[in-house]
Amino acid sequence: xxxxxxxxxxxxxxxxxxxxxxxxxxxxxxxxxxxxxxxxxxxxxxxxxxxxxxxxxxxxxxxxxxxxxxxxxxxxxxxxxxxxxxxxxxxxxxxxxxxxxxxxxxxxxxxxxxxxxxxxxxxxxxxxxxxxxxxxxxxxxxxxxxxxxxxxx
Amino acid sequence: xxxxxxxxxxxxxxxxxxxxxxxxxxxxxxxxxxxxxxxxxxxxxxxxxxxxxxxxxxxxxxxxxxxxxxxxxxxxxxxxxxxxxxxxxxxxxxxxxxxxxxxxxxxxxxxxxxxxxxxxxxxxxxxxxxxxxxxxxxxxxxxxxxxxxxxxxxxxxxxxxxxxxxxxxxxxxxxxxxxxxxxxxxxxxxxxxxxxxxxxxxxxxxxxxxxxxxxxxxxxxxxxxxxxxxxxxxxxxxxxxxxxxxxxxxxxxxxxxxxxxxxxxxxxxxxxxxxxxxxxxxxxxxxxxxxxxxxxxxxxxxxxxxxxxxxxxxxxxxxxxxxxxxxxxxxxx
Ligand code: SF4
Ligand code: SF4
Ligand code: FES
Numbered sequence: 001x002x003x004x005x006x007x008x009x010x011x012x013x014x015x016x017x018x019x020x021x022x023x024x025x026x027x028x029x030x031x032x033x034x035x036x037x038x039x040x041x042x043x044x045x046x047x048x049x050x051x052x053x054x055x056x057x058x059x060x061x062x063x064x065x066x067x068x069x070x071x072x073x074x075x076x077x078x079x080x081x082x083x084x085x086x087x088x089x090x091x092x093x094x095x096x097x098x099x100x101x102x103x104x105x106x107x108x109x110x111x112x113x114x115x116x117x118x119x120x121x122x123x124x125x126x127x128x129x130x131x132x133x134x135x136x137x138x139x140x141x142x143x144x145x146x147x148x149x150x151x152x153x
Numbered sequence: 154x155x156x157x158x159x160x161x162x163x164x165x166x167x168x169x170x171x172x173x174x175x176x177x178x179x180x181x182x183x184x185x186x187x188x189x190x191x192x193x194x195x196x197x198x199x200x201x202x203x204x205x206x207x208x209x210x211x212x213x214x215x216x217x218x219x220x221x222x223x224x225x226x227x228x229x230x231x232x233x234x235x236x237x238x239x240x241x242x243x244x245x246x247x248x249x250x251x252x253x254x255x256x257x258x259x260x261x262x263x264x265x266x267x268x269x270x271x272x273x274x275x276x277x278x279x280x281x282x283x284x285x286x287x288x289x290x291x292x293x294x295x296x297x298x299x300x301x302x303x304x305x306x307x308x309x310x311x312x313x314x315x316x317x318x319x320x321x322x323x324x325x326x327x328x329x330x331x332x333x334x335x336x337x338x339x340x341x342x343x344x345x346x347x348x349x350x351x352x353x354x355x356x357x358x359x360x361x362x363x364x365x366x367x368x369x370x371x372x373x374x375x376x377x378x379x380x381x382x383x384x385x386x387x388x389x390x391x392x393x394x395x396x397x398x399x400x401x402x403x404x405x406x407x408x409x410x411x412x413x414x415x416x417x418x419x420x421x422x423x424x425x426x427x428x429x430x431x432x433x434x435x436x437x438x439x440x441x442x443x444x445x446x447x448x449x450x451x452x453x454x455x456x457x458x459x460x461x462x463x464x465x466x467x468x469x470x471x472x473x474x475x476x477x478x479x480x481x482x483x484x485x486x
C-alpha cells in the first residue's frame with residue numbers, strides 16, 4: 001500500500017548531548033531531510049521509557065526513531081547500553097503483537113554527525129513509507145459472527 | 154425494617170474465580186447480607202435482566218463488576234449497571250485490565266470462534282457453528298455477538314474504583330467490605346474516585362522475602378526442573394519474575410511459595426504500561442552490551458508478549474495484536 005500520498009508520522013527521540021546537536025547541525029548546515037520526523041529532546045537515550053514508544057505508536061505514529069551517543073560515549077556512562085537493550089526488548093515485543101519491528105530504529109549519532117543524522121532520518125522515512133501506515137487501534141468493522149459455508153476440518 | 158443499601162455483582166468475560174474469592178471471605182459474607190440487600194448477583198441468586206432494567210437509576214449503592222467486555226451482552230450489562238449503580242467497582246484483573254481473556258486480542262474474533270468450534274480438540278461432528286440469530290418456532294432467538302477485541306470495563310463505562318488481582322485476595326475483599334460498611338455508618342470516608350482499592354501502592358518485590366543482590370543476568374531459564382536457591386531472588390537466578398512492575402497487595406504469594414510473580418495484581422502505582430515498565434526493568438539486569446549477546450540472552454524468554462502482558466494486554470497502550478485490528482492496519486498490505 002505504498003503510495004504517493006502517504007506521509008508517515010515519525011517521532012524521533014534525541015539525546016541532548018549528541019543526536020539533538022547532530023540534528024541541529026544538519027539544520028544549520030542546511031542539509032535536507034524529510035519533515036516527517038517530529039523530534040523530542042531527552043537528556044539521554046537512557047531516559048527513553050518504552051512507554052513513550054508504545055504511546056507514540058498507539059496514538060498515530062507510523063514509526064519511532066531513537067538516537068543516542070555512540071557506545072562508550074554516553075554522558076551518563078552506561079545509559080545508552082540500557083537504551084540498546086530496551087530497543088531489543090521493544091522490537092521483540094512489537095513483533096509478538098504483529099507490528100513490524102522495523103518500525104522502530106536505533107541510530108547512534110555524535111554531535112558532529114549532522115550528515116549522518118540527515119541521511120539516517122531520510123532512510124528511515126523511506127523504510128516507513130515502504131511499510132505503509134500503521135493505523136493502530138482502529139478495530140475491524142465487520143461483525144465477528146459470520147455465516148461460514150465451508151467449515152475447516 | 155429500614156431499607157438496606159443495595160448490592161450487586163456481575164460477571165462478564167471472566168472465569169468465575171472472582172466470585173469464588175468473594176465467597177472465600179467466609180463469615181464476612183454474613184456482614185454483606187446484614188448490611189446490604191443483594192438485588193442482582195447471577196451466580197448466587199435468581200434475577201432477570203428485566204428486573205435490573207426496572208430498577209431506578211442510581212438505586213444500587215455498590216456494584217462489583219468482574220470480567221472483561223468481550224461481547225455485546227457484556228457491554229449492555231456494563232452500561233446498564235453503570236446507570237443503576239452509585240459506586241461501580243472494576244473487580245479483579247479481567248475488569249481492570251483484561252487478564253487472560255484479553256490475550257485473545259492477539260487473534261481475530263472469527264479465529265476464536267473457529268478454534269473453539271472447528272479444531273481437533275472440539276467434538277463437533279455436525280459442524281455446529283454459532284449464529285447470532287436463529288428462527289425458532291417460538292420466535293427469533295439471539296445470542297451475544299463477539300466484539301472485535303476484549304475491552305476493559307473502563308474502556309466502556311466510567312469506573313469509580315479498581316480492585317486488582319486474579320482473583321483479588323479474600324482478605325483484601327473483606328477489608329474493602331469493612332470499609333464500605335464503616336462509610337455507611339459514617340465512621341470512614343470513601344477514597345477519591347479512581348483509586349485502586351484492596352491493594353498496596355508499592356511493588357511485589359517490596360513485599361517479597363527473598364534476598365536481593367546486584368542483578369546481572371547472563372541467561373534466562375524456565376522454573377521447571379532445576380535446583381533453585383530457596384532464599385535468593387528468582388530474577389537473580391534467571392527466572393523471569395515480574396514482581397518489580399507488579400502492584401503489591403498479595404503479600405508476594407508466588408515468590409514466597411517458590412514461583413515467579415506473573416503479574417496478576419497488575420501495574421504498580423503510576424505505571425501506564427505494564428510491559429513497558431518490565432522492558433525497562435529487564436533491560437537493566439541483562440548483562441550484555443553487544444547486540445548478538447543481548448539477542449542470545451533474550452532468546453531465553455520465548456514468549457515476550459505472554460511474559461509482559463499475560464494479565465494486561467487489553468489494558469495496555471497497544472491493547473491488541475495486529476490481526477485484531479483492521480486488516481489494512483499494520484503491514485502495509
Ligand atoms: S523479582 Fe521476584 S523473586 Fe525477586 S524480589 Fe522481586 S518478587 Fe521477589
Ligand atoms: S506474586 Fe504476583 S502473580 Fe502471584 S499472587 Fe502476587 S501479584 Fe499475583
Ligand atoms: S548522553 Fe547521549 S545517549 Fe546518554
